[in-house]
Amino acid sequence: MPELAEVEYYRKRWLPALEQSVARVCLHADKRIFRGADSAALARNLTGECFEAALCHGKQMCFRFGNQHWLGVHLGMTGKLRHTANAVAVEKHDHLVLEMVGGGALVFSDPRLFGRILYANTSEPPDWWANLPPEVLSAEFSEDWVNRFLDRRAGAPIKAVLLMQERFPGIGNWMADEILWRARIHPATRAGRISKLKRRALFKSIREVSEDALAVIGTDWKRPPDDWLFNHRWKDGGRCPRTGGLLKRETIGGRTTCWSPLWQPLRV
DNA sequence: CTATTTGTTTATCC
DNA sequence: AGGATAAACAAATA
Structure with missing residues (x-):
């Protein structure tokens, strides 16, 4: 479902946890959404890091933790993001859950698994975030x-x-x-x-x-x-x-x- | 049981 | 080589 505006909508769902730190990472490591990503490193490295930025570009989203942890999210056909105020029971299709120190959680769910999670631990923005075509509402899009x-x-x-x-x-x-x-x-x-x-x-x-x-x-x-x-x-x-x-x-x-x-x- | 799905990648054919 | 098209992916829903 998610196109330009829906992606922007879902990006905003995670804003309530901005500036909070990650207490614990729970994920379904064997699910297809982690194809190409090192889910073990993701879980290990994000723990303790502060959620600093929430960005999107077309259908691609990028969440930065600390200064050098880049979490890419693509919602595919049925992906969704939500923030839960309290630690609510994790549902079947909640494949990535970031429990925050404040008590809430950032959740990525995707029943159909066409979405994709990316992760990079680099000082500079990774390729998948740095090399994107001009956005349709930008000046370069002529x-x-x-x-x-x-x-x-x-x-x-x-x-x-x-x-x-x-x-x-x-x-x-x-x-x-x-x-x-x-x-x-x-x-x-x-x-x-x-x-x-x-x-x-x-x-x-x-x-x-x-x-x-x-x-x-x-x-x-x-x-x-x-x-x-x-x-x-x-x-x-x-x-x-x-x-x-x-x-x-x-x-x-x-x-x-x-x-x-x-x-x-x-x-x- | 069958057909459908608002996305992307890969394979195949030209 | 590069463009066009179909298939594959997975699971819910009608």
């Missing part, structure tokens, strides 16, 4: 920068291109559909066939959907307004807020995709 990518991925459906994290960090399935709906571009359009005019609309839409998503979901996860595609996209018989016409759902770019055929005509 129209030119996007258009060059559309030309490089000219043969792929635009829906698939928007999901590529190397250029559009944080954009996921629902955001991509929302972006294309607002820009009135059919999701199956080959990226290279999008007109100059539509590219402008696309760029604007990427920015707007990202800002709107952060405003609505990023802080307290309010229900998005009904004039977004969001509230209609999964319902059978869902209707386009703009045209009132029936929405269509199909697999495009390997993912379930929803669009409004009247509003987003396919021009090939």
Whole structure:
């Protein structure tokens, strides 16, 4: 589930423990979320360290403990973060629990195990945190920068291109559909066939959907307004807020995709 | 029992 | 070589 704004929402869930120290680390070391990470070192080294920073970039999160302990969290499809005020019973899917000296706990849970925990013990930020593409709301993320990518991925459906994290960090399935709906571009359009005019609309839409998503979901996860595609996209018989016409759902770019055929005509 | 899932990585084909 | 696409991953839910 978690895309740009949901990741920001979950990042904030851990803020109540900021400036507290780790009393004890409990984890399910054999679970898939620790693939590639040294979970034993993580548990040993974080104990006693102070929780100093909580950051995110696209769908990647980074929590710093002390000056040189970097905990990376990716939520995958079903990952969640929460803070519990008191030590509550650990649930089945709570794969990483940081008990804090104050008595609360930081919890990462993930039933489907598509998420990932990273850990580095280095004075400088590790590669997975230092080498990330410009964020969609940053100045470096320019129209030119996007258009060059559309030309490089000219043969792929635009829906698939928007999901590529190397250029559009944080954009996921629902955001991509929302972006294309607002820009009135059919999701199956080959990226290279999008007109100059539509590219402008696309760029604007990427920015707007990202800002709107952060405003609505990023802080307290309010229900998005009904004039977004969001509230209609999964319902059978869902209707386009703009045209009132029936929405269509199909697999495009390997993912379930929803669009409004009247509003987003396919021009090939 | 079958089909579905808002993500990423790996394999395979072109 | 690099791009496009499908499969795999795991488990809950309908």
